[in-house]
Amino acid sequence: MLQKILNNFWVLESPVMAHQPGIKVVEVSLFEGEQVIIGQAHFIKTVEDLYEALITSSTRIKFGIGFCESSGPALVRHEGNDEELERRAAEIAYKISAGHSFVIVLKDAYPINVLNRIKAVEEVVSIYCATGNPVKVLVAEHEGGRGIIGVIDGLASKGIEGEKEKKERYEFLRKIGYKK
DSSP, X not given: OEEEEGGGEEEEOOOOOOSSOEEEEEEEOOOTTOEEEEEEOOSTTHHHHHHHXXXXXXXXXXXXXXXXXXXXXXXXXXXXXXXXXXXXXXXXXXXXXXXXXXXXXXXXXXXXXXXXXXXXXXXXXXXXXXXXXXXXXXXXXXXXXXXEEEEEESOOOOOOOOHHHHHHHHHHHHHTTSOO
C-alpha cells in the first residue's frame, strides 16, 4: 500500500485491482475517537482547500485528508495536521481508489463541527458519509476506473423507538451539549 520513506513522505505502489468489472466492498474501520468523512470533489487543489477549511475550524482539531486523483499520475494526494491521521486517510483513500473521492479522518472534532465548511469548498461535489461508525464503501469498477456508488454506515435498523428511547435520545443530546 503506502510505504513511508525519508522526510515523512509516502510513495504509492500500484494497487492490486481485479481486472473484472463489478462492485467491490471496501471496509473502513476506525480507531477509538476517530470520525470519517467520505466525499467526492473534482480538482487537484481540493486537498489544499479541504486542509484550509479544516485547519481554520478549530484550534483543537486533528485530521488527515486523502484525495484520489482521477487522471495523470492518478496518485493519492494527502495533507493533514496529524501525521498518523494523514497516513490513515491516505491509506483508506488508496483502498477505495475511486477517482476524485476524498477521505477525511478526524480526531478531537465531530463531522457536525466541520461539515458545512467542507460542503462550502468549491470543488466538493457530494458527501457520502460523515460518521464514527464502521463504514463499507460500495465501489463500482470498470475498465481500470473506480467510482463510489454508495456507503453502508453502521448497522441496519433493529426496530422503531418508543417513548423510553425518545427520552434517552433527548437527554443524551443535552448531556453532550448539542441541545439545551
